[in-house]
Amino acid sequence: MSAKRLGQMAQATKTAFLFPGQGSQKTGMLADLAEQFAGVQQTFSEASQALGHDLWHIAQSGEGLDQTQNTQPVLLTASIALWRVWLELGGIAPKYLVGHSLGEYSALVAAEAMTLTDAVKLVNLRGKLMQSAVPQGEGAMAAILGLSDEQVVALCRQVSGQAGAHAAAAVEAANYNAQGQVVIAGSAALVQQVMTLAKEQSGKAIALPVSVPSHCSLMKPAAEKFAEALEQTAIELPVIPVIQNVNAAIATDVTQLRQALTAQLYQPVQWTRSMQYLQDQGIRYVVECGPGNVLANLAKRLPDIEKAFPVDTQSRLEDALNVIMVAEGKIA
Structure with missing residues (x-):
């Protein structure tokens, strides 16, 4: 055609x-x-x-x-x-x-x-x-469910701010997939911290089986x-x-x-x-x-x-x- x-x-x-x-x-x-x-x-x-x-x-x-x-x-x-x-x-x-x-x-x-x-x-x-x-194992992604986009972004900023300003210590919203479903990406340790905080706010957090932290500053x-x-x-x-x-x-x-x-x-x-x-x-x-x-x-x-x-x-x-x-x- x-x-x-x-x-x-x-x-x-x-x-x-x-x-x-x-x-x-x-x-x-x-x-x-x-x-x-x-x-x-x-x-x-x-x-x-x-x-x-x-x-x-x-x-x-x-x-x-x-x-x-x-x-x-x-x-x-x-x-x-x-x-x-x-x-x-x-x-x-x-x-x-x-x-x-x-x-x-x-x-x-x-x-x-x-x-x-x-x-x-x-x-x-x-x-x-x-x-x-990003070296193998240093980056990660996770799906955060049940929280608003604004809540997820705020958690990412909180954790990134505590870690410092350099790009290697960052976690960010990577995919806005649907209302109540945001994927985050960044440093593996910081992704884990956001997951923990999200659960404390009654959200769900699921680690994704990926080797690359896509759609973030890394x-x-x-x-x-x-x-x-x-x-x-x-x-x-x-x-x-x-x-x-x-x-x-x-x-x-x-x-x-x-x-x-x-x-x-x-x-x-x-x-x-x-x-x-x-x-x-x-x-x-x-x-x-x-x-x-x-x-x-x-x-x-x-x-x-x-x-x-x-x-x-x-x-x-x-x-x-x-x-x-x-x-x-x-x-x-």
């Missing part, structure tokens, strides 16, 4: 696509769909050639899947494979695209802003830079190096609007788009605001285009979202296609 045609198709719909980030990977992802649609493995072959190693093998075997430099290109490729299958089956082009963290790159590939080849190279580098920015060294790679990468404005993580807004030029991708490494993901933007624009149906259903489940909690679908298996994909095509008036 041409980029122009894709953009035209997306104008009048009430549907948005959500692309998941790191943490949604699972061994054997898309295996059943690959048996039915040749495009799944073709997409993985395209991405594998760009990197020089077999991403499909990693996805199916799980070997090295938990290594950030592998996780990111595998997830991006899986999301784009699902996107292509959706379009192949006549699925409606959504009005907006939004990706959570790494998923923003999937959204940009789907929107024809960059090629899959360039994107997998970028996120492979992104993963390496993120991993090398990632600034990685962002500086990553900005150089972004400048070398051909990027165009998306043909379907992409809501960016750092400001829950749509870039009006490529410079803004690049700046937002750089800042995304060390600034929080504004997912709550992004989802509110979708609702304000009349979006009523969302499709999570990637492995799992974390983003679809978050969307189901929103008052204006009528249906939220994962599409990572054949039955889920068929269900989403049927319901959305009827809802959008494309079939009776």
Whole structure:
């Protein structure tokens, strides 16, 4: 499908696509769909050639899947494979695209802003830079549940202030995922302190099994190096609007788009605001285009979202296609 045609198709719909980030990977992802649609493995072959190693093998075997430099290109490729299958089956082009963290790159590939080849190279580098920015074991992330955004931010500031002003002793809000759900990131010891204080305020705190403290100031060294790679990468404005993580807004030029991708490494993901933007624009149906259903489940909690679908298996994909095509008036 041409980029122009894709953009035209997306104008009048009430549907948005959500692309998941790191943490949604699972061994054997898309295996059943690959048996039915040749495009799944073709997409993985395209991405594998760009990197020089077999991403499909990693996805199916799980070997090295938990290594950030592998996780990111595998997830991006899986999301784009699902996107292509959706379009192949006549699925409606959504009005907006939004990706959570790494998923923003999937959204940009789907929107024809960059090629899959360039994107997998970028996120492979992104993963390496993120991993090398903080020594293993020194960074951490945790989900804080049941407290307001303001309460979590205040706890982070309290603990960081007590530790000192230098960046290595910081803990910050990293993902504003939903009302009452904020992920924090930073120095492992300080993350643990915030978790303890959150529990004392009747909140819940869950340590996340990650090796990199994403979306906090500890990632600034990685962002500086990553900005150089972004400048070398051909990027165009998306043909379907992409809501960016750092400001829950749509870039009006490529410079803004690049700046937002750089800042995304060390600034929080504004997912709550992004989802509110979708609702304000009349979006009523969302499709999570990637492995799992974390983003679809978050969307189901929103008052204006009528249906939220994962599409990572054949039955889920068929269900989403049927319901959305009827809802959008494309079939009776």
